[in-house]
Amino acid sequence: MPPKWKRAAAMETAGGDAAPPPQQQRRNKSSAANKGKKGGASGGGGGGRWPPVKPKKDLQVNRLKGTHLLTVPNFFTSAEAKAFVDIAENIGFTHHGSLGPLKGEAYRDNDRISVTDPLLAQTIWESGINKIFEDISISGKVATSLNPNIRLYRYTEGQRFGRHIDESVDLGDGSRTLYTLLIYLSGKGSAKESSGQALVGGETVFYDHRGGVVAEVAPVQGLALLHLHGAKCMLHEARVVKKNIKYVLRSDVVFA
Numbered sequence: 001m002p003p004k005w006k007r008a009a010a011m012e013t014a015g016g017d018a019a020p021p022p023q024q025q026r027r028n029k030s031s032a033a034n035k036g037k038k039g040g041a042s043g044g045g046g047g048g049r050w051p052p053v054k055p056k057k058d059l060q061v062n063r064l065k066g067t068h069l070l071t072v073p074n075f076f077t078s079a080e081a082k083a084f085v086d087i088a089e090n091i092g093f094t095h096h097g098s099l100g101p102l103k104g105e106a107y108r109d110n111d112r113i114s115v116t117d118p119l120l121a122q123t124i125w126e127s128g129i130n131k132i133f134e135d136i137s138i139s140g141k142v143a144t145s146l147n148p149n150i151r152l153y154r155y156t157e158g159q160r161f162g163r164h165i166d167e168s169v170d171l172g173d174g175s176r177t178l179y180t181l182l183i184y185l186s187g188k189g190s191a192k193e194s195s196g197q198a199l200v201g202g203e204t205v206f207y208d209h210r211g212g213v214v215a216e217v218a219p220v221q222g223l224a225l226l227h228l229h230g231a232k233c234m235l236h237e238a239r240v241v242k243k244n245i246k247y248v249l250r251s252d253v254v255f256a
Helices: 031-038 078-091 118-132
Strands: 010-012 070-072 094-097 108-116 141-146 149-155 160-166 170-172 175-184 204-207 213-217 224-228 235-238 241-243 246-255
Touching: 070 118, 078 149, 078 246, 118 141, 118 175, 118 246, 141 175
Parallel strands: 010 160
Antiparallel strands: 070 224, 094 108, 108 149, 108 160, 141 246, 149 246, 160 235, 170 175, 175 224, 175 246, 204 213, 204 235
16 A cells, blocks of 8 residues: 555556545545546447457566566567557547546546457457466455456656556456556557657556655557556556657456
8 A cells, every 4th residue: 555645646446547545435436536437438349349369379477576567578469559559549538637636636647448348358368368367366366357347548748647556346246356457559669669759758667665666667569567456556657658659458357
């Protein structure tokens, strides 16, 4: 949990909405969370709109600095990542903000699409995430699937997401989200990099309970980042994008 001097840091739910710290949740619901549930493109079922994601073999899983932070290079191919970006831009993003630290919420400024799509979640899960979690259990629970709530984020120049934690969500029937999944759709290795349109900034940075940097993950196209959320979530932020556009796909690993 964040230290007391970080009480203004908000939590992000598995629905991708900023919510106040636990002590404030008992008193009132976050207006930003309520707005977030309404904002952004949403809908059920993929309807064939999303690009195919091929199963990946021999994935390289890296554990960062002895923590529960995992990175998986080339989880999406460059073509897959670009296809998601193109479709997302065609759908259209909705701006997603917050009330800010003075109101008990992390600073947030980005654009978002949110869809409920069990088929897309299953496709991404079976393309290799399931194999990563074959030997991981938490309090007797094992990973079973991805949260069907898929979010796509866009950060343009000057946008960022301040220090916060991601909240675990009870999905019912004994299922609960316990890991965040981020897949960078732009960044180092993209075709735009060679054309002088490289992404600058937008790193995901994790902090310990004293505020020291534990890990800094720069966006690399196709890279998957997985980290514990809920009670054991590390304080983290998405640093400001200094040049060009950062795109990210977000879901959550469900345990039961």
